[in-house]
Amino acid sequence: MTQLASRPEDEVRHALEVLGGADVAIVAGQLTHMRVTTGGFLESLRGAATYRVAVSDLGGALASLTTTVDPATARAAQATETVWRGVERDFGLFSSSAVGEILGASKSNRAYASALRQRGELLGMQRKNAYVFPGFQFDRPAGEIRPWVRPLLALAAEHERSAADVIAWMMSPTTYLGGDRPVDRVTDPERLLSVAERAWGVEW
Numbered sequence: 494m495t496q497l498a499s500r501p502e503d504e505v506r507h508a509l510e511v512l513g514g515a516d517v518a519i520v521a522g523q524l525t526h527m528r529v530t531t532g533g534f535l536e537s538l539r540g541a542a543t544y545r546v547a548v549s550d551l552g553g554a555l556a557s558l559t560t561t562v563d564p565a566t567a568r569a570a571q572a573t574e575t576v577w578r579g580v581e582r583d584f585g586l587f588s589s590s591a592v593g594e595i596l597g598a599s600k601s602n603r604a605y606a607s608a609l610r611q612r613g614e615l616l617g618m619q620r621k622n623a624y625v626f627p628g629f630q631f632d633r634p635a636g637e638i639r640p641w642v643r644p645l646l647a648l649a650a651e652h653e654r655s656a657a658d659v660i661a662w663m664m665s666p667t668t669y670l671g672g673d674r675p676v677d678r679v680t681d682p683e684r685l686l687s688v689a690e691r692a693w694g695v696e697w
Contacts, residue, residue: 576661577620584676585628592626597636613646614638618656627660629676641682645689652693667692 580586587595592606592615606626609615615638617624630642649659663676669688670678678685 573657573661576664579664580627580629580660583629586620586625587628587631589624589626592631595631595633595636596638609638613650614643616642616646616656616659618660627663629663629679639679639682641679641685644682644686648686648689648693654693662689662692 577586589603589606592609593602596605598605606615606617607624610617610624610626615626616630617626619625630639631637632639645659646656649655654662664674666672666674667688669692670684675685675688678688
């Protein structure tokens with residue numbers, strides 16, 4: 494349960510301010526399923542506020558497009574965003590300069606990470622007009638890129654998998670690992686590469 498402030502009425506007031514202008518039906522729907530506690534009440538308000546902001550942001554983005562987005566495309570975009578946020582939350586998404594610092598290069602040397610990525614030695618993906626690099630590919634105490642990254646990227650190219658495909662695969666549970674995600678096995682390069690070969694080599 495979310496911890497409350499020393500004055501619950503202040504939290505209620507803040508939640509109501511955030512919810513200003515929210516659709517009454519949305520709030521009512523959230524409150525219908527709330528727990529009969531002050532914490533449950535606040536959680537419901539926060540949930541409604543989050544939903545309201547998400548709908549507003551998504552509506553604004555769709556309105557700026559010149560083409561119509563079908564539901565399947567919208568779901569795919571949302572799934573991709575969910576993966577990115579999971580990587581950022583659990584492992585970090587590092588900038589080019591941060592990668593240089595991790596690997597012992599000059600902090601201002603953005604070209605270092607770019608060169609590694611272009612040579613197929615570093616997994617990176619463009620996000621919000623800049624390349625970012627998932628933290629799971631680094632052995633940070635050693636200041637090194639994990640040894641499976643280069644062969645995995647070569648394998649991905651062989652099977653026509655993009656960087657986005659690789660990241661999504663790394664974050665997805667697989668039966669080849671008993672339900673674990675490949676990212677849970679980053680310290681076992683032989684197993685990781687073997688599973689990738691089997692998973693990507695399947696022909697339907």
